[in-house]
Amino acid sequence: MTELLYLKDCYLKEFDASVIEKNDSHVILDRTIFYPQGGGQPCDKGTLNSIEVTYVKKSDLGVMHFIKYPINGNKVHGIIDWSYRYKLMRMHTAQHVISAIVLDSYDAETVGNQIGFDFSRIDFFPFKPSQENLDFIRDEFNKTIDKSLNVKKYFSTRQEVIATISEKRRNLFSRVPETVQEIRVVEIENLDKCPCGGTHVDNLGEIGHINIIGVENKGLGKTRFTFELL
Numbered sequence: 007m008t009e010l011l012y013l014k015d016c017y018l019k020e021f022d023a024s025v026i027e028k029n030d031s032h033v034i035l036d037r038t039i040f041y042p043q044g045g046g047q048p049c050d051k052g053t054l055n056s057i058e059v060t061y062v063k064k065s066d067l068g069v070m071h072f073i074k075y076p077i078n079g080n081k082v083h084g085i086i087d088w089s090y091r092y093k094l095m096r097m098h099t100a101q102h103v104i105s106a107i108v109l110d111s112y113d114a115e116t117v118g119n120q121i122g123f124d125f126s127r128i129d130f131f132p133f134k135p136s137q138e139n140l141d142f143i144r145d146e147f148n149k150t151i152d153k154s155l156n157v158k159k160y161f162s163t164r165q166e167v168i169a170t171i172s173e174k175r176r177n178l179f180s181r182v183p184e185t186v187q188e189i190r191v192v193e194i195e196n197l198d199k200c201p202c203g204g205t206h207v208d209n210l211g212e213i214g215h216i217n218i219i220g221v222e223n224k225g226l227g228k229t230r231f232t233f234e235l236l
């Protein structure tokens with residue numbers, strides 16, 4: 007399996023690794039900082055030995071890095087496109103903050119999300135926000151960001167984490183399959199705890215303010231938010 011270096015340190019920009027398996031189209035490494043597509047976050051872009059990585063996904067054997075040309079040898083030096091990844095980290099952490107505000111203020115859960123470079127989407131249920139609600143969420147978000155709260159990323163056992171979370175957040179954690187005993191927790195101090203395997207900033211001050219640029223009624227009580235970073 008591939009060791010996922012980005013889970014412990016989201017700020018790694020380069021790494022060295024050994025090849026576990028390869029063919030002309032992809033390579034599986036013993037360790038990586040490339041985020042594989044999943045959980046609403048797109049995969050990283052970058053290079054391995056200066057060869058472009060076109061797509062990254064998880065498989066049973068480890069993380070598959072699809073490459074433009076075959077790689078020679080069994081050692082690689084990898085570099086990710088940091089400006090792309092860092093924007094996604096800021097976006098993904100912003101999504102957690104918005105989801106926490108909507109859950110705490112309106113009891114609506116996040117049932118889907120798609121993080122993007124220019125804008126991101128979140129689906130809430132059950133939620134039919136008024137303009138007043140939207141203004142409140144944006145203002146609350148911007149006020150929260152201005153507090154520069156720390157964002158901690160760590161592993162915890164299911165029992166440990168369940169014992170320390172509010173009733174409202176139990177559902178989020180109970181959706182993690184029972185087979186997963188060590189849960190990756192993303193904790194925003196004094197605001198939120200959420201199970202998530204994504205990449206996140208260390209401090210909310212890095213995100214800046216947001217604009218909610220679209221609100222769509224998806225029917226049956228589901229609402230889709232689209233937001234951008236200012």
Ligand SMILES: [Zn+2]
Nearest residue numbers: 098202203204
């Ligand atoms: Zn997440």
